[in-house]
Each structure stands twice: as structure tokens, then as C-alpha cells.
């Protein structure tokens with residue numbers, strides 16, 4: 001197992017900024033990872049994703065094992081070659097998607113069994129099978145353990161049951177992963193909103209030993225305030241010298257507040273999903289280009305941005321594309337949004353490096 005070197009260059013309170021060194025390139029932290037669920041960051045080419053300043057993207061076991069199947073991706077040279085992305089890829093283990101997407105899923109000690117949401121075919125996802133798919137077949141650089149993300153709200157006994165199953169699966173994932181030295185394996189902390197359970201989860205993961213530690217079980221409907229309450233104690237339970245990844249988060253304000261509480265890595269479908277629906281994220285909060293007020297607004301979304309989608313096209317044109325349901329509207333807004341999220345991360349890294357994160361947070365919150 002390769003503990004990719006993680007260099008922390010500066011700290012501001014609990015926040016850190018630095019860099020994770022991987023065999024396929026560097027990841028500047030705090031980092032935002034665009035989601036490429038089925039082997040594509042939806043509506044964007046990998047060149048546009050790279051130009052938007054993303055260092056790493058996400059792939060997913062659940063989607064790719066169903067279509068085109070992980071074996072086919074392997075026969076075609078692995079996920080990087082298949083989708084022409086030459087930077088690092090992090091893959092999620094599939095547990096979360098089985099629970100949220102598939103039909104008739106059953107969680108047992110041995111494995112999760114489920115029916116495909118595409119054609120109803122039956123599948124089995126065990127810790128060992130998830131590691132095989134991610135590490136051997138897709139060729140992911142950062143592999144996530146298979147876990148059970150318990151739905152929110154969860155009573156403490158149910159949360160404890162899911163957390164302990166995830167801890168046992170963490171052990172099996174570590175054993176299946178073995179001593180690979182060019183790929184990393186991350187454990188996932190569970191325990192819902194309960195501090196004692198989060199602590200037990202962290203202790204069990206540290207005992208097993210991982211290259212990085214994710215905070216799972218959040219961004220599942222609890223809302224911003226409840227998420228921040230958990231983040232007031234959960235990240236600090238994880239090793240300070242390893243990367244901390246908050247799964248599925250989030251809106252810009254969620255990211256800012258989680259960075260301030262010690263989180264280093266984020267993923268969310270929001271920039272691409274909202275872009276496909278006409279929404280553009282800006283420093284003054286989100287706007288929807290479908291709105292008539294943009295019909296003759298000749299200004300671009302952000303003329304200071306290096307991303308052409310943000311600085312070269314008028315809002316009037318984007319308004320037209322969205323109203324006409326033109327594919328280019330989805331492309332340009334997805335591109336702008338990914339560039340905006342990466343620009344937010346760059347601003348956060350700079351604020352931490354200069355010791356002015358609190359001022360940044362206050363100013364950012366006031367403008368949303």
C-alpha cells in the first residue's frame with residue numbers, strides 16, 4: 001500500500017494547504033475532484049477538465065461495473081486510457097451508489113447483492129470484488145474501501161451497526177488490496193452524527209492503517225448546520241498527517257466551512273449537474289441563466305476567469321442557449337462551474353497560505 005507523500009505547506013487554524021504526490025501527478029490541496037461517474041465528467045472533454053484546473057477526477061465502481069463492465073475497461077487498457085485522462089483518478093467503491101441507485105439491494109456480512117438499475121441484472125459487490133474492480137480492472141490511483149453509508153436520520157444503534165460493518169469491511173479491503181506501491185487505499189469513517197461512534201470508527205481505521213481517510217455518511221440530507229456540527233469533531237479524530245476526504249460535498253459554502261475544519265479533498269456532482277440545468281455559480285452566489293434578466297446582458301459570467309466559458313461568452317448568449325435547450329449551453333455552464341469550483345479551491349489555498357482564512361470565510365459567506 002502506497003502512502004502517497006502528503007506535504008502540508010501551511011496551516012491556518014485547523015485548515016491546511018499542501019500537495020499529494022501521486023505517480024500520475026500532483027494534487028493541490030484543499031482539492032476539488034470533478035465527478036466522472038461513468039467514465040466522463042458529463043458534457044466535458046478531459047482537455048476542458050484539465051484547463052479548468054482539476055488535478056484529479058472521480059470514477060465509480062457501481063456505474064462502470066454495470067456498463068461497460070469493469071472487465072471490458074480492463075481489456076481496453078484501464079480507465080485512464082479508456083477516457084484519455086492522464087492525471088490521478090479516485091474511484092468510489094460502489095456501496096453508496098448501490099444503496100441510492102440500484103433496485104432491491106441486500107446488505108449482508110459477506111457482500112451487497114443488488115439488481116442493476118439499468119436492466120435488472122443481479123450483481124454481487126463484496127469488499128474483495130470492489131477492490132478487484134477499482135485497483136486491478138479500472139486501475140484507479142486512489143481506491144476507496146467498500147462501506148455502508150447508513151441513511152439519515154439514523155438512530156444510534158443502526159448507525160453503530162453500519163459503522164461496525166464498514167470497519168469489518170475495511171479490514172477485508174486492506175487485506176485484498178495488499179502491498180501495492182503505486183496505488184493508495186483510503187478508509188471511510190462512518191458513525192452518522194454520533195461523536196462516540198465517529199471516534200470508534202476512526203480508532204478502528206487507524207488501527208488497520210490507511211493512506212488517507214474519508215469522512216462518509218454526510219451530505220445525505222442532514223443539512224449544512226448539522227454537517228458542520230459533525231465536522232466540529234470528526235476530522236480531528238483522523239490522522240493529521242494524512243489526507244482527509246469529505247465525500248459528496250458540496251455547495252461552495254459547505255466546502256469553505258469544511259476546509260476551515262481540516263478537510264483536504266472534496267467531490268460533488270453539483271457543478272456539472274447544476275450546469276446542465278442552466279445554473280452558474282459565481283462569487284455572489286448561484287444564478288440561473290434561464291432568467292429573462294440575462295436576455296441582453298452582454299457581460300460574461302466572470303471576465304477575470306482564465307476559463308473561456310466564464311470570460312469569452314456573454315450571459316445573453318448563454319441565456320439563449322439555455323432557453324433553446326442547446327447542448328452547447330450545458331457544455332459551457334458545466335465548464336464554467338467546474339472552473340469556478342477549482343477557482344474557489346485556489347482562493348482557499350491562497351488564503352490559508354497567507355493566514356487570512358477567517359477574513360475569506362466571512363467575506364465569502366456575506367456574498368452568497
Ligand SMILES: CNc1nc2c(CC[C@H]3O[C@@H](OC)[C@@H]4OC(C)(C)O[C@@H]43)c3nc(N)[nH]c(=O)c3cc2[nH]1
Pocket residue numbers: 035036037058059060092093094095096097144147148149188215216217218219220247248249267268269
Ligand atoms: C452527495 N452526498 C454524498 N455522496 C456520498 C458518497 C458518494 C460519493 C459518490 O457519489 C457521487 O456524489 C453524489 C459521486 O459520484 C460518484 C463518482 C458516483 O461517486 C461519488 C459516499 N460514498 C461512500 N463510499 N461512502 C459514503 O459514506 C458516501 C457519502 C456521500 N454523501
